[in-house]
Amino acid sequence: MALKGSDVAAHNDAKSCWVIVHGKAYDVTEFLPEHPGGQKIILKYAGKDATEEFDPIHPPDTLDKYLDASKHLGPVDMDTVEVEEKEDDPEEVERLERVAQKPLLSQCYNLHDFEAVARRIMKRTAWGYYSSAADDEITMRENHSAFHRIWFRPQILVNVETIDFSTTMLGTKCSIPFYVTATALGKLGNPEGEVVLTRAAHKHDIIQMIPTLASCSFDEIVDARQGDQVQWLQLYVNKDREITKRIVQHAERRGCKGLFITVDAPQLGRREKDMRSKFTDPGSNVQSGQETDTTQGAARAISTFIDPSLSWDDIPWFRSITDMPIILKGVQRVEDVLRAIDVGVQGVVLSNHGGRQLDFARSGVEVLAETMPVLRERGLDRRIEVFVDGGVRRATDIIKCLCLGAKGVGIGRPFLYAMSAYGQEGVERAFQLLKDEMEMNMRLIGAASIADLHPGLLDTRALFSHSTTPADHLSTSTYDPLAVPAQRPKVARPGLKAKL
């Protein structure tokens, strides 16, 4: 027999805390102190229906996995649950107006356009999570800017009637040398979450990397796979290696073709835009100077399990538990690429985590330009597959990486924006736009296939020159500029006289 709303409503504080999720009641009283996102956020929904807030940041199997069966209280008769009357939120009203005026998908001509639309129509907190980056967001900006310091030296009078940009990454043939890289919390942008990306990737023969922190469960994302579609697994290594082992071996069994171990995130970054977007609570005791850890945004809440002690010594163990190729994701210096070759992994992703971790980390493409000449000099350039991600927005960016020696590039946020703004069709159009650009730009560079791309097609002399100070928005907007005198002073007022 189903519970009544009033039964649940009675358990509305820390002493006894029940919540409703998807029509079922759960007793989370004992779980409160263990909740990675803090207990405060659960207590807001004590005795109430928390589904709407629960969904985007918890895979559907979360409660089954983490809450003992004895705490599953069974179905609730939802007709008896009191619906909270929500005030009209003027900010939300304006957002919905912008949604109604959303540009047509066919008005989007490049990847920036999706970002522009998403920024206007996404909920503030979701936008904050997707778009934020570390500290002053200088690395995030640099990721894109670095490509602007690389110029082309195109060849003319090459027969470019037929352009073929298909390629092979980790043994998988694919239509174009980029993959959908792992990004967390897909349901913040679209109610269906990461499976939307899976379906679009299938249509375009593009490889998808499945994120550890997906909103969908791993199996949902694999189940959405069609035909011989290829997926990789991105892994945050859990402090409990047994859990890690279970995840890896399960992924291999389910057909994943590559294991990308994230190595640039022993701790998830502080992303201030994300933190600010959460801040709405004018509670009385928040003036205390100590509580810097309460509202850290989504990133912190979901990442407490990540192991900061992960080290080179762990790599052989990974090789022992799986036959998938192992790729280190987040390598940032040539020395570590050489070491990766030494320990026998199959690939590296030169990446700074989309600028979301360490500010002033160099862009992947700059590290690539530092790395490949060293590998070539030592005859190691074919011993490992080198990937790059961060800031890729144009086919020219992809081509630049391939000319330098990358096997492929990862693209993340742009597809989230496309998905958030237009769903699967948006993602497909984003893929198609990149393909159109790819065909045209390879033609204009005088390269008919991926094999024709080489460093001589680039002028990278400016790449390592960071002399242009990146835009530091916070200090620029805070700085009080000097002023020239404009008119006579007004008559002096008491309290403001020159006295010093």
Added chain:
Amino acid sequence: MALKGSDVAAHNDAKSCWVIVHGKAYDVTEFLPEHPGGQKIILKYAGKDATEEFDPIHPPDTLDKYLDASKHLGPVDMDTVEVEEKEDDPEEVERLERVAQKPLLSQCYNLHDFEAVARRIMKRTAWGYYSSAADDEITMRENHSAFHRIWFRPQILVNVETIDFSTTMLGTKCSIPFYVTATALGKLGNPEGEVVLTRAAHKHDIIQMIPTLASCSFDEIVDARQGDQVQWLQLYVNKDREITKRIVQHAERRGCKGLFITVDAPQLGRREKDMRSKFTDPGSNVQSGQETDTTQGAARAISTFIDPSLSWDDIPWFRSITDMPIILKGVQRVEDVLRAIDVGVQGVVLSNHGGRQLDFARSGVEVLAETMPVLRERGLDRRIEVFVDGGVRRATDIIKCLCLGAKGVGIGRPFLYAMSAYGQEGVERAFQLLKDEMEMNMRLIGAASIADLHPGLLDTRALFSHSTTPADHLSTSTYDPLAVPAQRPKVARPGLKAKL
């Protein structure tokens, strides 16, 4: 006997499609699928008068050339054709107000001024076609900016009473070392089209390059020639080499003095500003992700015949069909200049097509500075005439190119803007302004004639340094800057509370 409007109006769909152009009816039913601009655009005028839309983008001999005589249905009694009642378009009304307030021609003091006026008074779509460039328009901006990284080292106390900047290009004496380079679709800016440029060029003894994609027919432009005026031919090579041969040999017969083969456009570029300026149709089915090819702007529509297989192997054939000097237009690296000398052409234009093709192509003047020292070192600098185009706006730009070793420079857009804003008088004033600047600046540099210009008059140390990131308007305007806190949060609202 003339057709009646109602006769034509009956054929108003894809099954039977008649249109009226310049008072004559044509049956284009069978031609629909072959129309380079797509059939959709024709069907809008099925059964109607299409003259106004037809004119700017089709040379007048188009229908005679491409539509079988049997489809020419003869004259229409235009009094019987129903005139569509056009609503007042508020955007057009505003534009006409700006036209009425157009600055006086004598208020224009430099080439930028014509662009500023044209931008205000041209139709949006025409402005979009002329002013747009590839991708993020970084190459277009760089073309002009590159000149800003070259500084002068002027000589003093040189007798500069008499300044002579006349010169010789490809054997032709001319008044000043620039030519009017080829640009498409002149009638978008002026109802008379390219002949306006021809007449102005004659008055100032300036060479004109005739574009393949002119709005006027080739013969109209040649017919507008006066006295011993010199014209060159710009050629997009057709997939059908017989057509190409016919065009080249016809041009030679009509007196053209140089054949400029465009080699930087195996495919015409994606110009997003142009594409956006076309977009006005909120049709219901446009949300589909696939249709990236329907509204590609003017550039794509008119260029489908261009041969992407054109290669170095074709050059001997060109030499076999004409005695005109052959110049490769769009060379972008010193290696290809050397190869051009090897295959025996008479000249190259270092150009990136005005930034309209490949974004991040280097500017012509930078490639010039890369090229000439190599040619001089190998004793090849007199074996070929080197021209440059892209971004030239000031006589100082021209002088910089000549100091580096160019024979002359091409200027395109500025004259289109002058023509669009003020017709032939505008173009002539643009020429005169450049001559005034030329005289003054040669005097100030201490050079009395073109022969006195040499590399020692320049400081080019900064030219190759691209460390200043060019302005990437799309990503800059899309980026959501960080913000500092300004005031207390307002009282929390349901639906926006911090929950993660």
Added chain:
Amino acid sequence: MALKGSDVAAHNDAKSCWVIVHGKAYDVTEFLPEHPGGQKIILKYAGKDATEEFDPIHPPDTLDKYLDASKHLGPVDMDTVEVEEKEDDPEEVERLERVAQKPLLSQCYNLHDFEAVARRIMKRTAWGYYSSAADDEITMRENHSAFHRIWFRPQILVNVETIDFSTTMLGTKCSIPFYVTATALGKLGNPEGEVVLTRAAHKHDIIQMIPTLASCSFDEIVDARQGDQVQWLQLYVNKDREITKRIVQHAERRGCKGLFITVDAPQLGRREKDMRSKFTDPGSNVQSGQETDTTQGAARAISTFIDPSLSWDDIPWFRSITDMPIILKGVQRVEDVLRAIDVGVQGVVLSNHGGRQLDFARSGVEVLAETMPVLRERGLDRRIEVFVDGGVRRATDIIKCLCLGAKGVGIGRPFLYAMSAYGQEGVERAFQLLKDEMEMNMRLIGAASIADLHPGLLDTRALFSHSTTPADHLSTSTYDPLAVPAQRPKVARPGLKAKL
């Protein structure tokens, strides 16, 4: 028996000038010409209560120290002192509104935030004194910007579970390698002044440097010390060496652990923002061109005692009067660091005085990068402790200095802003935020302790490149930009016709 207000009010001009401070009357007639801030400012309060203006810029023991006991006239019955009716100052009203809307402390996520808040809520003159810098404020901006030209080369797969950033400076163990550097006039920002910083520093185990020009007396600041808290003394050297000796030996007796002799301020800088913020007096005779010295802002008024003849020859004398380690604060070139080692001091602070002295002085971190390789090459890098201050706003800035070889960094203004905006809690939160950033960024760089930081973790290639012109706000905003013609000229008006 207490004086009456009317007794004091009768002495209201230069001939006989009494003032009330903290309820006591003083005869300052003879002192007028000696007042470092000029007599004009005192005469404004002749016969009146000057407490409010006196407090922030005079330590409480000032009158006892500098005014002969015979001039102390004793207590005043404050009920008999006429209270001046102050008009409502609209600027002050607006400021108070901003104070009421002040963001919550928990909304501040980084050091910039405190500055943003302080700028909005501080009194104009106080903000002017704290935030101003020399000339065009280019050095102040450069101090922060220089850090933006240093990028990281992070190490991955290092065990960073435990992060320890405690360190030792001048023999003192402390929790984090920064100290609160000396800044003047703390009471402008907070009525309690520098002791607020002392208390916060104690809570966080951070070293404080006591400024010569504090608003609190030296002893008040020392008295506020708790436990084994460590303080240093910053010293402006007085022309009268006996006074200097007394100050130094008193400090040593009171337990100060380091003597920082300021060597970059033989004259305190002209800070125009500060000077402008003082300007409110539209007096009739101010149009005279000579009086540039009347309203020089707070900095000049309080610094007339500083000895501009201080030289290397004085250093042995300092060594003779104290056993505290001696550190030269304000060294700006490697040659002077070498000389400092020669004369046997224990440390240097590479500093340009927060940009408040000489404009176009290089940043401390740049001088550090110039200095340390020279020291290492000569085996001198352990012979002296090198500190840096200027522009530090992020833990990444601290880490960069330590990687280069600094022992610690000084931070000044940010803590003043935090104190001005939120008092002691604000300062503590600022400390905590830096610690949070420090922990995270050391983890992300792959360094578990201070000893793990080394130059190889940085890419400093761009540091010495100043090719980006710093923002010179005055000339930029003064410059009259060129304009393009927008419309026809209006009908000519008499008096403006073109006549030349």
Added chain:
Amino acid sequence: MALKGSDVAAHNDAKSCWVIVHGKAYDVTEFLPEHPGGQKIILKYAGKDATEEFDPIHPPDTLDKYLDASKHLGPVDMDTVEVEEKEDDPEEVERLERVAQKPLLSQCYNLHDFEAVARRIMKRTAWGYYSSAADDEITMRENHSAFHRIWFRPQILVNVETIDFSTTMLGTKCSIPFYVTATALGKLGNPEGEVVLTRAAHKHDIIQMIPTLASCSFDEIVDARQGDQVQWLQLYVNKDREITKRIVQHAERRGCKGLFITVDAPQLGRREKDMRSKFTDPGSNVQSGQETDTTQGAARAISTFIDPSLSWDDIPWFRSITDMPIILKGVQRVEDVLRAIDVGVQGVVLSNHGGRQLDFARSGVEVLAETMPVLRERGLDRRIEVFVDGGVRRATDIIKCLCLGAKGVGIGRPFLYAMSAYGQEGVERAFQLLKDEMEMNMRLIGAASIADLHPGLLDTRALFSHSTTPADHLSTSTYDPLAVPAQRPKVARPGLKAKL
């Protein structure tokens, strides 16, 4: 007997043209075609009083010198001259309001401030003449910016109690190493003209250079000299060498101590801001493309006599006609400095004429840094005195030039702005501010006298790096930036449909 107004008014066209200047009538009919500023401007005043327009641009002895005595018609009874009723000009009304609100002189704290005030309160045409520069004004901006690429390496612990910045230029002792350089048309800014500068220079013991194109007559400026004040002569060389000889020898007789021959102006520059500020005439025939020469601004009108054939061959002749030291003003490359030494002149001014001539000429200070090492290497640095002008606004700029090896610097526009805004007192305050800055900055650099300045006090590594593109306002403001889609297109309108 005086003429009546009606007598003059009858001669009001080109056939017979009389004008009144300072109460006297002149017959200028025959002079009309010879007027350097064109006859059109005189004809506007045919039959009328032209005094107000005549004054600022003609020295008072002009009519005596250039108009035959027979054309001097004698005094006019000014009461009988009809006064033109001027309409209220709203622009002038606004300007006068700004004049009334002019900041107090004591609010000006640096040289930029005078420019800011002058810009607000000067007449548009006068401001246009003073502030304008060549082409895109990039050289003018660069002149100032170049100083921003030079940084200091200050020395500490030097005894700087006494600062002495007096120096000697061309044998003349003066109070500070700058001079008032020659600038034209002083009466545009102040009704008294250049003598205002003379008087202020005397008060401050500063050398003044007398301009050829002064508003005051040469003798008036010399007559204003007091005591042992020193003046130099700036010379534009007249095509008629006899006139030149007369000017030079007259100047020497009147006591001028240096002859500065301008060598960077064989033709005066096109200054578009100046030209635009003149443009007010919407005449009907101005649409003709040819008339680029009618409204060239003040610069062109007053300079037609300058000899463009002046060359190195003329220098010996100058040496033969005067014993004054000869200095070439406007040298812009080290080769020409060497040649100047060869021909035996006593000095050079490295200058680009304040950016008013050739755009993209390098700044004087950059040429100085190119020149001095070459001179030193060849042992020639004491053979010639090297001066610099252009962009100097701060004492730090002066010090940088002196460290590099200059004997002194010229400053022009800032004193014109000070004079225009505040008359003689303004100029004196400008001098005093520079002296205050000079004293402070020499102290902060650790240099007690001019002899202590040397290249080791500078970091000039960035000086030659022009990689930051200068602000090109015209092209930046003209460029049509890319845009992202913001909302759905509105319903299509006829006439704007997508058709291409």
